[in-house]
Amino acid sequence: MSDFEPILTRNWNVPDGDTLKVYESRGGYQASRKALTTMDPDAVVGVVKDSELRGRGGAGFPCGLKWTFLPKDRKETLLCVNGDESEPATFNNRLLMEKDPHQFIEGILIACYATRASTAYVYLRFEYIKAYRILERAVAEARAAGHLGKNIYGSGFNLEIWLHRGAGAYICGEETGLIESLEGKRGWPRIKPPFPAIEGAFRKPTVVNNIETLACVPHILERGAAWFKSIGTPKSYGPKLYCVSGHVNKQVCVELPLGVTARELIDVHAGGVWKGRKAKAAVPGGISMGLLSAAELDVKLDFEDIRKTGCLGLGTAAVTVLDDQTSIVDYLYNTSRFFAHESCGQCTPCREGTSWMYKTMKRIKSGGGRLEDLDILQNMSNNLGIMPGTTICGLADGAAWPFKNALAKFRPEIEEYIRTHQDPSRRITPLQAAIASGVSADVAVRHSLTVLGSAPAPAALHSADGGNRP
Numbered sequence: 001m002s003d004f005e006p007i008l009t010r011n012w013n014v015p016d017g018d019t020l021k022v023y024e025s026r027g028g029y030q031a032s033r034k035a036l037t038t039m040d041p042d043a044v045v046g047v048v049k050d051s052e053l054r055g056r057g058g059a060g061f062p063c064g065l066k067w068t069f070l071p072k073d074r075k076e077t078l079l080c081v082n083g084d085e086s087e088p089a090t091f092n093n094r095l096l097m098e099k100d101p102h103q104f105i106e107g108i109l110i111a112c113y114a115t116r117a118s119t120a121y122v123y124l125r126f127e128y129i130k131a132y133r134i135l136e137r138a139v140a141e142a143r144a145a146g147h148l149g150k151n152i153y154g155s156g157f158n159l160e161i162w163l164h165r166g167a168g169a170y171i172c173g174e175e176t177g178l179i180e181s182l183e184g185k186r187g188w189p190r191i192k193p194p195f196p197a198i199e200g201a202f203r204k205p206t207v208v209n210n211i212e213t214l215a216c217v218p219h220i221l222e223r224g225a226a227w228f229k230s231i232g233t234p235k236s237y238g239p240k241l242y243c244v245s246g247h248v249n250k251q252v253c254v255e256l257p258l259g260v261t262a263r264e265l266i267d268v269h270a271g272g273v274w275k276g277r278k279a280k281a282a283v284p285g286g287i288s289m290g291l292l293s294a295a296e297l298d299v300k301l302d303f304e305d306i307r308k309t310g311c312l313g314l315g316t317a318a319v320t321v322l323d324d325q326t327s328i329v330d331y332l333y334n335t336s337r338f339f340a341h342e343s344c345g346q347c348t349p350c351r352e353g354t355s356w357m358y359k360t361m362k363r364i365k366s367g368g369g370r371l372e373d374l375d376i377l378q379n380m381s382n383n384l385g386i387m388p389g390t391t392i393c394g395l396a397d398g399a400a401w402p403f404k405n406a407l408a409k410f411r412p413e414i415e416e417y418i419r420t421h422q423d424p425s426r427r428i429t430p431l432q433a434a435i436a437s438g439v440s441a442d443v444a445v446r447h448s449l450t451v452l453g454s455a456p457a458p459a460a461l462h463s464a465d466g467g468n469r470p
Ligand SMILES: Cc1cc2nc3c(=O)[nH]c(=O)nc-3n(C[C@H](O)[C@H](O)[C@H](O)COP(=O)(O)O)c2cc1C
Pocket: 054, 055, 056, 057, 058, 059, 060, 061, 063, 082, 083, 084, 085, 086, 087, 170, 171, 172, 173, 174, 175, 176, 208, 209, 210, 211, 213, 214, 393, 394, 395, 398
Protein backbone atom coordinates (compact mmCIF):
# COMPACT_ATOMS: atom_id res chain seq x y z
CA MET A 1 0.00 0.00 0.00
CA SER A 2 3.05 2.23 0.39
CA ASP A 3 3.17 2.89 -3.40
CA PHE A 4 -0.45 4.06 -3.46
CA GLU A 5 -0.77 7.58 -4.87
CA PRO A 6 -3.77 9.52 -3.51
CA ILE A 7 -5.57 11.00 -6.47
CA LEU A 8 -8.97 12.27 -5.33
CA THR A 9 -7.38 14.30 -2.54
CA ARG A 10 -4.29 15.48 -4.37
CA ASN A 11 -5.34 19.14 -4.32
CA TRP A 12 -6.68 19.19 -0.78
CA ASN A 13 -3.58 20.60 0.88
CA VAL A 14 -2.48 22.80 -1.99
CA PRO A 15 -2.94 26.55 -1.35
CA ASP A 16 -6.07 27.76 -3.23
CA GLY A 17 -6.69 24.17 -4.34
CA ASP A 18 -10.39 25.00 -4.68
CA THR A 19 -9.80 27.55 -7.45
CA LEU A 20 -9.91 27.05 -11.20
CA LYS A 21 -6.44 28.52 -11.62
CA VAL A 22 -4.80 25.95 -9.37
CA TYR A 23 -6.97 23.10 -10.66
CA GLU A 24 -5.98 23.85 -14.28
CA SER A 25 -2.33 24.35 -13.39
CA ARG A 26 -2.30 20.81 -11.96
CA GLY A 27 -3.71 19.17 -15.07
CA GLY A 28 -7.38 19.86 -14.46
CA TYR A 29 -9.93 19.84 -17.33
CA GLN A 30 -7.50 17.93 -19.59
CA ALA A 31 -9.57 14.75 -19.32
CA SER A 32 -12.80 16.54 -20.23
CA ARG A 33 -11.08 18.26 -23.15
CA LYS A 34 -9.79 14.90 -24.36
CA ALA A 35 -13.23 13.29 -24.02
CA LEU A 36 -15.17 16.08 -25.75
CA THR A 37 -12.74 16.73 -28.58
CA THR A 38 -11.37 13.28 -29.40
CA MET A 39 -13.93 10.71 -28.22
CA ASP A 40 -17.39 9.61 -29.14
CA PRO A 41 -19.84 9.66 -26.14
CA ASP A 42 -20.26 5.87 -26.37
CA ALA A 43 -16.49 5.45 -26.20
CA VAL A 44 -16.46 7.45 -22.95
CA VAL A 45 -19.18 5.20 -21.55
CA GLY A 46 -17.08 2.23 -22.65
CA VAL A 47 -14.00 3.38 -20.72
CA VAL A 48 -16.00 3.97 -17.53
CA LYS A 49 -17.73 0.63 -17.97
CA ASP A 50 -14.38 -1.14 -18.47
CA SER A 51 -13.03 0.43 -15.28
CA GLU A 52 -15.85 -1.27 -13.31
CA LEU A 53 -16.20 1.88 -11.22
CA ARG A 54 -18.91 1.12 -8.67
CA GLY A 55 -21.12 3.87 -7.26
CA ARG A 56 -19.77 5.42 -4.08
CA GLY A 57 -23.17 6.60 -2.79
CA GLY A 58 -23.98 3.39 -0.95
CA ALA A 59 -25.40 0.78 -3.28
CA GLY A 60 -22.19 0.12 -5.23
CA PHE A 61 -23.94 -0.20 -8.60
CA PRO A 62 -21.56 -0.19 -11.61
CA CYS A 63 -21.51 3.37 -12.94
CA GLY A 64 -20.83 2.72 -16.65
CA LEU A 65 -23.48 -0.01 -16.74
CA LYS A 66 -26.04 2.39 -15.25
CA TRP A 67 -25.32 4.86 -18.03
CA THR A 68 -26.13 2.18 -20.64
CA PHE A 69 -29.67 1.74 -19.25
CA LEU A 70 -30.76 5.06 -20.78
CA PRO A 71 -33.15 4.52 -23.72
CA LYS A 72 -31.34 4.65 -27.05
CA ASP A 73 -34.02 6.83 -28.66
CA ARG A 74 -34.19 9.45 -25.89
CA LYS A 75 -34.57 13.11 -26.83
CA GLU A 76 -33.28 14.56 -23.58
CA THR A 77 -31.23 13.29 -20.62
CA LEU A 78 -30.74 14.78 -17.16
CA LEU A 79 -28.00 14.18 -14.60
CA CYS A 80 -28.79 14.46 -10.90
CA VAL A 81 -25.72 14.69 -8.73
CA ASN A 82 -26.40 13.33 -5.27
CA GLY A 83 -24.79 15.62 -2.70
CA ASP A 84 -27.37 15.03 0.00
CA GLU A 85 -24.90 13.09 2.16
CA SER A 86 -27.04 12.68 5.23
CA GLU A 87 -25.83 9.24 6.25
CA PRO A 88 -24.58 9.79 9.81
CA ALA A 89 -20.80 10.16 10.17
CA THR A 90 -20.27 10.54 6.42
CA PHE A 91 -18.46 13.66 5.27
CA ASN A 92 -16.35 12.76 2.23
CA ASN A 93 -18.71 14.43 -0.29
CA ARG A 94 -18.59 17.65 1.72
CA LEU A 95 -14.79 17.69 1.64
CA LEU A 96 -14.73 16.89 -2.08
CA MET A 97 -16.98 19.88 -2.73
CA GLU A 98 -15.24 22.28 -0.40
CA LYS A 99 -11.63 21.42 -1.16
CA ASP A 100 -11.61 20.58 -4.87
CA PRO A 101 -14.94 21.50 -6.49
CA HIS A 102 -13.58 21.54 -10.06
CA GLN A 103 -12.61 17.86 -9.87
CA PHE A 104 -16.19 16.73 -9.65
CA ILE A 105 -17.47 19.52 -11.95
CA GLU A 106 -15.11 18.01 -14.52
CA GLY A 107 -16.61 14.61 -13.65
CA ILE A 108 -20.08 16.04 -14.27
CA LEU A 109 -18.98 17.45 -17.62
CA ILE A 110 -17.61 14.07 -18.76
CA ALA A 111 -20.62 12.15 -17.42
CA CYS A 112 -23.02 14.52 -19.19
CA TYR A 113 -21.13 14.28 -22.46
CA ALA A 114 -21.12 10.47 -22.21
CA THR A 115 -24.85 10.29 -21.47
CA ARG A 116 -25.78 13.22 -23.75
CA ALA A 117 -27.22 15.23 -20.86
CA SER A 118 -27.14 18.99 -21.30
CA THR A 119 -28.56 19.78 -17.86
CA ALA A 120 -27.11 18.67 -14.52
CA TYR A 121 -28.63 19.34 -11.11
CA VAL A 122 -26.44 19.18 -8.04
CA TYR A 123 -28.70 18.35 -5.09
CA LEU A 124 -27.02 19.57 -1.94
CA ARG A 125 -27.64 18.74 1.67
CA PHE A 126 -29.28 21.76 3.31
CA GLU A 127 -26.62 22.09 6.01
CA TYR A 128 -23.79 22.32 3.45
CA ILE A 129 -23.92 26.08 3.06
CA LYS A 130 -20.13 26.46 2.81
CA ALA A 131 -19.97 23.86 0.04
CA TYR A 132 -22.87 25.59 -1.70
CA ARG A 133 -21.03 28.94 -1.76
CA ILE A 134 -17.82 27.33 -2.99
CA LEU A 135 -19.73 25.51 -5.70
CA GLU A 136 -21.54 28.66 -6.79
CA ARG A 137 -18.19 30.32 -7.34
CA ALA A 138 -16.64 27.26 -8.99
CA VAL A 139 -19.53 26.83 -11.44
CA ALA A 140 -19.28 30.53 -12.37
CA GLU A 141 -15.51 30.17 -12.89
CA ALA A 142 -15.97 27.07 -15.04
CA ARG A 143 -18.63 28.79 -17.15
CA ALA A 144 -16.49 31.90 -17.65
CA ALA A 145 -13.56 29.72 -18.74
CA GLY A 146 -15.66 27.81 -21.28
CA HIS A 147 -15.84 24.49 -19.41
CA LEU A 148 -19.62 24.96 -19.18
CA GLY A 149 -22.15 26.72 -21.37
CA LYS A 150 -22.56 26.49 -25.13
CA ASN A 151 -20.31 24.69 -27.61
CA ILE A 152 -17.78 23.59 -24.99
CA TYR A 153 -14.23 23.35 -26.46
CA GLY A 154 -15.80 23.83 -29.90
CA SER A 155 -17.32 20.34 -29.67
CA GLY A 156 -20.91 21.46 -30.20
CA PHE A 157 -21.80 20.07 -26.73
CA ASN A 158 -23.73 22.33 -24.31
CA LEU A 159 -24.04 21.96 -20.55
CA GLU A 160 -25.56 23.95 -17.69
CA ILE A 161 -25.22 23.03 -14.02
CA TRP A 162 -27.88 24.08 -11.49
CA LEU A 163 -27.37 23.95 -7.75
CA HIS A 164 -30.35 22.90 -5.66
CA ARG A 165 -30.37 22.90 -1.85
CA GLY A 166 -32.44 20.31 0.00
CA ALA A 167 -34.44 21.07 3.11
CA GLY A 168 -32.72 18.67 5.49
CA ALA A 169 -34.23 15.20 5.12
CA TYR A 170 -32.27 11.93 5.09
CA ILE A 171 -34.73 10.35 2.66
CA CYS A 172 -33.89 12.95 -0.01
CA GLY A 173 -30.58 11.09 -0.48
CA GLU A 174 -32.52 8.13 -1.88
CA GLU A 175 -32.42 8.74 -5.61
CA THR A 176 -36.15 8.93 -6.30
CA GLY A 177 -36.82 10.86 -3.08
CA LEU A 178 -34.18 13.28 -4.36
CA ILE A 179 -35.92 13.55 -7.72
CA GLU A 180 -39.31 14.24 -6.12
CA SER A 181 -37.75 16.90 -3.90
CA LEU A 182 -35.95 18.45 -6.87
CA GLU A 183 -39.32 18.71 -8.60
CA GLY A 184 -40.57 20.73 -5.64
CA LYS A 185 -42.57 17.96 -4.01
CA ARG A 186 -42.34 16.11 -0.72
CA GLY A 187 -39.29 13.80 -0.80
CA TRP A 188 -41.20 10.53 -1.11
CA PRO A 189 -39.33 7.73 -2.88
CA ARG A 190 -41.04 6.37 -5.98
CA ILE A 191 -42.00 2.78 -6.62
CA LYS A 192 -39.57 1.24 -9.12
CA PRO A 193 -39.79 0.37 -11.96
CA PRO A 194 -39.71 2.65 -13.81
CA PHE A 195 -36.12 3.35 -12.78
CA PRO A 196 -34.78 6.90 -13.19
CA ALA A 197 -32.83 5.93 -16.32
CA ILE A 198 -36.19 5.40 -18.05
CA GLU A 199 -38.33 7.96 -16.23
CA GLY A 200 -36.63 10.22 -13.71
CA ALA A 201 -36.65 13.94 -12.98
CA PHE A 202 -39.50 15.74 -14.75
CA ARG A 203 -40.35 12.31 -16.26
CA LYS A 204 -37.21 12.39 -18.41
CA PRO A 205 -34.46 9.75 -18.59
CA THR A 206 -32.19 10.60 -15.67
CA VAL A 207 -28.86 9.42 -14.30
CA VAL A 208 -28.29 9.78 -10.56
CA ASN A 209 -24.68 9.61 -9.39
CA ASN A 210 -22.87 10.37 -6.19
CA ILE A 211 -20.25 13.12 -5.96
CA GLU A 212 -17.35 10.78 -5.21
CA THR A 213 -18.37 8.51 -8.10
CA LEU A 214 -18.17 11.50 -10.47
CA ALA A 215 -14.88 12.70 -8.94
CA CYS A 216 -13.30 9.38 -10.05
CA VAL A 217 -14.38 9.84 -13.69
CA PRO A 218 -11.77 12.41 -14.92
CA HIS A 219 -8.97 10.22 -13.55
CA ILE A 220 -10.33 7.14 -15.31
CA LEU A 221 -10.45 9.07 -18.60
CA GLU A 222 -6.98 10.45 -18.08
CA ARG A 223 -5.21 7.30 -16.84
CA GLY A 224 -7.35 4.52 -18.29
CA ALA A 225 -9.53 1.70 -17.03
CA ALA A 226 -6.54 -0.62 -16.46
CA TRP A 227 -4.96 1.90 -14.08
CA PHE A 228 -8.19 2.12 -12.10
CA LYS A 229 -8.50 -1.65 -11.91
CA SER A 230 -4.92 -1.96 -10.66
CA ILE A 231 -6.10 -0.36 -7.39
CA GLY A 232 -8.23 -2.15 -4.78
CA THR A 233 -9.48 -5.72 -4.53
CA PRO A 234 -11.21 -8.03 -7.05
CA LYS A 235 -14.64 -6.54 -7.93
CA SER A 236 -13.91 -3.43 -5.80
CA TYR A 237 -11.60 -1.24 -7.81
CA GLY A 238 -10.14 2.20 -7.37
CA PRO A 239 -9.41 4.67 -4.60
CA LYS A 240 -11.94 5.35 -1.85
CA LEU A 241 -12.43 8.10 0.68
CA TYR A 242 -12.88 6.50 4.10
CA CYS A 243 -14.25 8.63 6.96
CA VAL A 244 -13.37 7.59 10.52
CA SER A 245 -15.10 9.09 13.54
CA GLY A 246 -16.58 8.16 16.90
CA HIS A 247 -14.30 7.06 19.72
CA VAL A 248 -10.95 7.62 18.01
CA ASN A 249 -8.14 10.04 18.75
CA LYS A 250 -8.35 11.75 15.36
CA GLN A 251 -11.41 12.03 13.15
CA VAL A 252 -10.22 11.73 9.55
CA CYS A 253 -11.21 11.37 5.96
CA VAL A 254 -8.45 9.45 4.22
CA GLU A 255 -8.02 8.23 0.65
CA LEU A 256 -6.91 4.61 0.34
CA PRO A 257 -7.31 1.71 -2.11
CA LEU A 258 -10.64 -0.05 -1.67
CA GLY A 259 -10.23 -2.98 0.70
CA VAL A 260 -8.43 -1.47 3.70
CA THR A 261 -9.44 -2.98 7.04
CA ALA A 262 -11.29 -1.14 9.80
CA ARG A 263 -8.39 -1.97 12.12
CA GLU A 264 -5.89 -0.20 9.87
CA LEU A 265 -8.18 2.81 9.59
CA ILE A 266 -8.52 3.02 13.36
CA ASP A 267 -4.96 2.25 14.43
CA VAL A 268 -2.91 3.79 11.63
CA HIS A 269 -5.02 6.68 10.31
CA ALA A 270 -7.24 7.71 13.22
CA GLY A 271 -4.60 7.47 15.93
CA GLY A 272 -6.20 4.52 17.73
CA VAL A 273 -9.19 4.25 20.05
CA TRP A 274 -9.45 7.25 22.39
CA LYS A 275 -8.57 7.33 26.09
CA GLY A 276 -6.42 4.21 25.75
CA ARG A 277 -9.52 2.04 25.46
CA LYS A 278 -10.28 -0.85 23.14
CA ALA A 279 -12.88 -0.97 20.37
CA LYS A 280 -16.01 -2.92 21.19
CA ALA A 281 -17.55 -2.54 17.74
CA ALA A 282 -17.51 -0.39 14.61
CA VAL A 283 -20.18 0.79 12.23
CA PRO A 284 -18.66 -0.04 8.82
CA GLY A 285 -20.22 2.45 6.39
CA GLY A 286 -22.94 4.62 7.84
CA ILE A 287 -25.37 3.31 10.44
CA SER A 288 -27.62 1.64 7.88
CA MET A 289 -24.93 -0.95 7.16
CA GLY A 290 -25.06 -2.64 10.58
CA LEU A 291 -22.31 -3.40 13.05
CA LEU A 292 -18.90 -5.11 13.10
CA SER A 293 -17.78 -6.74 16.34
CA ALA A 294 -14.21 -6.17 17.57
CA ALA A 295 -13.31 -9.63 16.25
CA GLU A 296 -14.37 -8.56 12.75
CA LEU A 297 -12.23 -5.44 12.43
CA ASP A 298 -9.76 -7.20 10.12
CA VAL A 299 -12.32 -7.75 7.38
CA LYS A 300 -11.67 -5.85 4.14
CA LEU A 301 -13.91 -2.82 3.74
CA ASP A 302 -14.80 -3.37 0.10
CA PHE A 303 -18.01 -4.22 -1.73
CA GLU A 304 -17.59 -7.98 -1.31
CA ASP A 305 -15.83 -9.02 1.91
CA ILE A 306 -17.86 -6.88 4.29
CA ARG A 307 -20.94 -8.97 3.50
CA LYS A 308 -19.27 -12.03 5.01
CA THR A 309 -19.73 -10.43 8.43
CA GLY A 310 -23.50 -10.15 8.02
CA CYS A 311 -23.34 -6.39 7.41
CA LEU A 312 -25.55 -4.98 4.65
CA GLY A 313 -22.64 -3.67 2.58
CA LEU A 314 -19.87 -1.09 2.36
CA GLY A 315 -22.34 1.80 2.27
CA THR A 316 -20.55 5.12 2.42
CA ALA A 317 -17.39 3.61 3.97
CA ALA A 318 -17.78 5.95 6.95
CA VAL A 319 -16.49 4.01 9.95
CA THR A 320 -17.74 4.95 13.43
CA VAL A 321 -15.91 3.40 16.36
CA LEU A 322 -17.65 2.37 19.60
CA ASP A 323 -15.25 1.97 22.51
CA ASP A 324 -15.50 -0.82 25.09
CA GLN A 325 -17.46 1.37 27.49
CA THR A 326 -20.25 2.07 25.03
CA SER A 327 -23.57 0.34 25.63
CA ILE A 328 -25.03 -1.53 22.67
CA VAL A 329 -28.43 -0.61 24.11
CA ASP A 330 -27.53 3.08 23.68
CA TYR A 331 -26.33 2.37 20.14
CA LEU A 332 -29.62 0.68 19.23
CA TYR A 333 -31.66 3.36 20.96
CA ASN A 334 -29.94 6.17 19.02
CA THR A 335 -30.04 4.26 15.75
CA SER A 336 -33.75 3.43 16.02
CA ARG A 337 -34.54 7.01 17.01
CA PHE A 338 -32.85 8.27 13.87
CA PHE A 339 -34.71 5.94 11.53
CA ALA A 340 -38.09 6.44 13.20
CA HIS A 341 -37.59 10.18 12.71
CA GLU A 342 -36.42 9.90 9.10
CA SER A 343 -38.92 7.34 7.76
CA CYS A 344 -41.01 9.17 5.16
CA GLY A 345 -44.09 7.24 6.27
CA GLN A 346 -45.33 5.90 2.92
CA CYS A 347 -44.88 2.19 3.71
CA THR A 348 -46.67 0.78 6.75
CA PRO A 349 -43.91 -1.69 7.74
CA CYS A 350 -41.33 1.09 7.74
CA ARG A 351 -43.47 3.81 9.30
CA GLU A 352 -44.89 1.60 12.06
CA GLY A 353 -41.90 -0.73 12.38
CA THR A 354 -39.25 1.95 12.87
CA SER A 355 -41.30 3.81 15.47
CA TRP A 356 -42.16 0.58 17.25
CA MET A 357 -38.49 -0.41 17.36
CA TYR A 358 -37.64 3.00 18.75
CA LYS A 359 -40.35 2.84 21.42
CA THR A 360 -39.22 -0.65 22.43
CA MET A 361 -35.62 0.52 22.74
CA LYS A 362 -36.74 3.55 24.73
CA ARG A 363 -38.52 1.24 27.16
CA ILE A 364 -35.58 -1.18 27.37
CA LYS A 365 -33.20 1.70 27.96
CA SER A 366 -35.32 3.12 30.76
CA GLY A 367 -35.62 -0.19 32.62
CA GLY A 368 -38.87 -1.64 31.29
CA GLY A 369 -37.38 -4.22 28.95
CA ARG A 370 -38.39 -7.88 28.73
CA LEU A 371 -36.25 -10.65 27.30
CA GLU A 372 -38.91 -11.51 24.75
CA ASP A 373 -38.68 -7.96 23.37
CA LEU A 374 -35.50 -9.14 21.68
CA ASP A 375 -37.36 -11.87 19.79
CA ILE A 376 -39.93 -9.32 18.67
CA LEU A 377 -37.17 -6.93 17.53
CA GLN A 378 -35.47 -9.79 15.71
CA ASN A 379 -38.71 -10.72 13.99
CA MET A 380 -39.39 -7.13 12.98
CA SER A 381 -35.92 -6.57 11.60
CA ASN A 382 -36.23 -9.75 9.52
CA ASN A 383 -39.49 -8.55 8.00
CA LEU A 384 -38.73 -4.93 7.23
CA GLY A 385 -37.22 -3.57 4.03
CA ILE A 386 -36.62 -4.09 0.32
CA MET A 387 -34.80 -7.36 1.02
CA PRO A 388 -37.90 -9.13 2.36
CA GLY A 389 -39.88 -7.08 -0.20
CA THR A 390 -42.12 -5.09 2.12
CA THR A 391 -41.11 -1.49 1.39
CA ILE A 392 -40.51 0.98 -1.43
CA CYS A 393 -36.97 2.02 -0.55
CA GLY A 394 -33.91 0.90 1.35
CA LEU A 395 -34.31 3.13 4.40
CA ALA A 396 -36.17 0.29 6.09
CA ASP A 397 -33.32 -2.15 5.43
CA GLY A 398 -30.99 0.42 6.96
CA ALA A 399 -33.22 0.56 10.03
CA ALA A 400 -33.32 -3.23 10.32
CA TRP A 401 -29.65 -4.08 9.85
CA PRO A 402 -28.27 -2.57 13.09
CA PHE A 403 -30.77 -4.77 14.97
CA LYS A 404 -29.98 -7.87 12.93
CA ASN A 405 -26.26 -7.48 13.58
CA ALA A 406 -26.46 -6.33 17.20
CA LEU A 407 -28.82 -9.15 18.15
CA ALA A 408 -26.59 -11.70 16.43
CA LYS A 409 -23.33 -10.37 17.87
CA PHE A 410 -24.21 -8.70 21.19
CA ARG A 411 -27.39 -10.39 22.45
CA PRO A 412 -25.91 -11.52 25.81
CA GLU A 413 -24.97 -7.89 26.57
CA ILE A 414 -28.47 -6.63 25.78
CA GLU A 415 -30.06 -9.41 27.85
CA GLU A 416 -27.75 -8.57 30.73
CA TYR A 417 -28.83 -4.92 30.47
CA ILE A 418 -32.50 -5.90 30.57
CA ARG A 419 -31.95 -8.10 33.64
CA THR A 420 -29.86 -5.59 35.58
CA HIS A 421 -31.76 -2.39 34.77
CA GLN A 422 -35.27 -3.43 35.79
CA ASP A 423 -37.37 -0.50 36.95
CA PRO A 424 -40.86 -1.66 38.02
CA SER A 425 -42.39 1.72 37.17
CA ARG A 426 -41.28 1.32 33.52
CA ARG A 427 -42.81 -2.13 32.92
CA ILE A 428 -45.29 -2.39 30.09
CA THR A 429 -48.99 -2.88 30.73
CA PRO A 430 -50.77 -6.19 30.06
CA LEU A 431 -52.50 -4.57 27.06
CA GLN A 432 -49.17 -3.48 25.57
CA ALA A 433 -47.69 -6.91 26.26
CA ALA A 434 -50.57 -8.64 24.52
CA ILE A 435 -50.34 -6.38 21.46
CA ALA A 436 -46.56 -6.76 21.35
CA SER A 437 -46.91 -10.54 21.30
CA GLY A 438 -48.93 -10.28 18.09
CA VAL A 439 -52.55 -10.83 19.12
CA SER A 440 -55.33 -8.81 17.55
CA ALA A 441 -56.42 -5.62 19.26
CA ASP A 442 -59.87 -6.87 20.32
CA VAL A 443 -58.41 -10.03 21.89
CA ALA A 444 -55.78 -7.89 23.57
CA VAL A 445 -58.40 -5.59 25.01
CA ARG A 446 -60.34 -8.58 26.34
CA HIS A 447 -57.13 -9.91 27.88
CA SER A 448 -56.44 -6.55 29.39
CA LEU A 449 -59.93 -6.48 30.88
CA THR A 450 -59.30 -9.99 32.21
CA VAL A 451 -56.22 -8.83 33.98
CA LEU A 452 -58.31 -6.03 35.46
CA GLY A 453 -60.82 -8.66 36.53
CA SER A 454 -63.79 -8.06 34.22
CA ALA A 455 -63.68 -10.59 31.36
CA PRO A 456 -62.64 -14.22 30.79
CA ALA A 457 -59.10 -14.62 29.42
CA PRO A 458 -58.53 -16.55 26.19
CA ALA A 459 -56.28 -19.52 27.01
CA ALA A 460 -53.74 -18.53 24.35
CA LEU A 461 -53.05 -15.31 26.14
CA HIS A 462 -51.83 -16.77 29.39
CA SER A 463 -48.31 -16.90 27.99
CA ALA A 464 -48.44 -13.42 26.48
CA ASP A 465 -46.15 -12.07 29.16
CA GLY A 466 -43.66 -14.84 28.51
CA GLY A 467 -43.62 -15.61 32.22
CA ASN A 468 -41.25 -12.72 32.71
CA ARG A 469 -43.61 -10.47 34.63
CA PRO A 470 -44.35 -10.59 38.30
C1 LIG B 1 -32.40 6.03 2.55
C2 LIG B 1 -31.33 6.24 1.53
C3 LIG B 1 -30.50 7.35 1.60
C4 LIG B 1 -29.52 7.56 0.64
N1 LIG B 1 -28.71 8.66 0.76
C5 LIG B 1 -27.76 8.88 -0.18
C6 LIG B 1 -26.95 10.04 -0.12
O1 LIG B 1 -27.06 10.87 0.81
N2 LIG B 1 -26.02 10.22 -1.09
C7 LIG B 1 -25.87 9.32 -2.14
O2 LIG B 1 -25.06 9.54 -3.01
N3 LIG B 1 -26.62 8.22 -2.21
C8 LIG B 1 -27.57 7.98 -1.27
N4 LIG B 1 -28.37 6.87 -1.39
C9 LIG B 1 -28.19 5.99 -2.57
C10 LIG B 1 -28.93 6.57 -3.78
O3 LIG B 1 -30.26 6.09 -3.77
C11 LIG B 1 -28.28 6.16 -5.12
O4 LIG B 1 -28.06 4.77 -5.11
C12 LIG B 1 -26.96 6.86 -5.38
O5 LIG B 1 -27.06 8.25 -5.26
C13 LIG B 1 -26.50 6.51 -6.80
O6 LIG B 1 -25.24 7.06 -7.05
P1 LIG B 1 -23.95 6.14 -7.28
O7 LIG B 1 -24.39 5.01 -8.17
O8 LIG B 1 -22.96 7.03 -7.93
O9 LIG B 1 -23.52 5.65 -5.94
C14 LIG B 1 -29.36 6.63 -0.42
C15 LIG B 1 -30.18 5.50 -0.49
C16 LIG B 1 -31.15 5.30 0.48
C17 LIG B 1 -32.02 4.08 0.38
